[in-house]
Amino acid sequence: MHLNYQLQDKVIIVTGGGSGMGRDASLALARAGARVVIGNRSARVGADLVEEIVAAGGQAQFRVTDVTRPADCEALVALAIEKYGRLDAAFNNAGLQREFNDLHETPLEDFSDVIDINLKGMLYMMKYEIAAMLKTGGGAIVNNASIFGLKAMPKTAYYIAAKHGIVGATRAAALDYATRNIRVNAICPGPIKTPSFDRVTGGDDHMYDDGVPMHRIGQTREISAAVLWLLSEHSSYVTGATLSVDGGMSAE
Template identity: 40%
Template sequence: MSENFTAPEPPAAGSGATAPEGFAGRTALITGGGSGIGRAVALRLARAGAAVVVTGRDPRKLEKTAAEITAEGGRALAFAADVTSPDAVAASVRAAVDTFGGLHLAVNNAAVPGPKGITGEFPPEEFARVIATNLTGVFNCLHHELPAIVASGGGAVVNVGSILSVKVLPGSPAYTTAKHGMIGLTKTSALEYAPLGVRINAIGPGFVDTEFLVDFDDEAKRYFRDLHPAGRFGTPEEVAELTAFLLSDRASFAYGGFYPVDGGYAAA
């Protein structure tokens, strides 16, 4: 990268929050809503008028997100649920419908990173754990969300993949496999539910400045940052903007797509 290149500054958190997507009267369920991208999406949708249900494994984080929303005059419900449990996911969807009268939007964002290791040495139990959350968990969510969205009159879903949905990172076989698989699931379900009034798409964030980067040392952060031609990591708010667009009626002809939000990583 040229030494004279200066990366543009990311937008401030909450910028664009008054954009007229028309989410008033709609309910959104966001998995992994207690922090990072999920939290940013929840705040973004709530600020645009949606009632928001945030789910995840840590009730304290969920309650904090919900409290931020209600403090701004929005409507939110925190519901502890692990996406690896079909029963827990079903309960979270029922809670959304019972509390707010329906379900119209969903963002399947919950994910775990998994350890590093080449395929022949990767612990099988860790492979199964990552797949259970990052791929089977998305299926569990779609399985219960989609009938509820159809029953509510239709809507939209965004599955949060990764740049590793289309790129490969050696030493990360479970995460890469799960995120690649999510794209197939997104496309299949998009074709199935298009006639039923539900749009389903996926996004592919590059490396985003969230708690996923906590374990990276400075050298690793520099390495991964420089994979992005933008010259920096993304922000959760930038991912939330694309998510909000795809959920909105402004994206009414977008079905079964994969949309990178990656600072140019996939194009490099």
């Protein structure tokens, strides 16, 4: 049975929308009738995605966005307001991971890049998204954390810190706005088939099977289904939650 997410004409921002989970979510939201406002660092990738959405009968806008720059985050929200008059929801998905290293051997620039994009970028986006939502009666936000926002892994202390920070900030923001009709939740994906996953595995889809109770990696559509549910009124009593979409890994 097809689930009607009731997102017709909702204005929804997606950061990191050009590839992987963000791209799939942008397409799924457009198919559900939402007006999607995409932020991504690559102008070509963003323009191509908008063209694909529009060709399929959907509505979308794009702006080159570097979430480490507060002005870019503010401008992406402003684009949604300019084009559609409001902001109803957001999927703060932009993220980055660098090389695996022991903490004492991790380059300083990796600390800055990963925390600036994953954690501070999400905070900047929420700052401006929430301000816009408060003006029009509320909304819903989903932040992309990771299973590593809930547990740890060797040689990624900087990344684990950023993802745990996303989970903590999500919970705190949910409390701040619980009585102001803004819901804030996080998804915690396990290994998902994306271009960044392929770079790590060399395209081996089964490299991590033994570490997943379901003995397979996830697909981007499975993340999009969780995002759409959390952004819809079907989850109207859910806020401050972390939804694990990880094949059972967080249960171990």
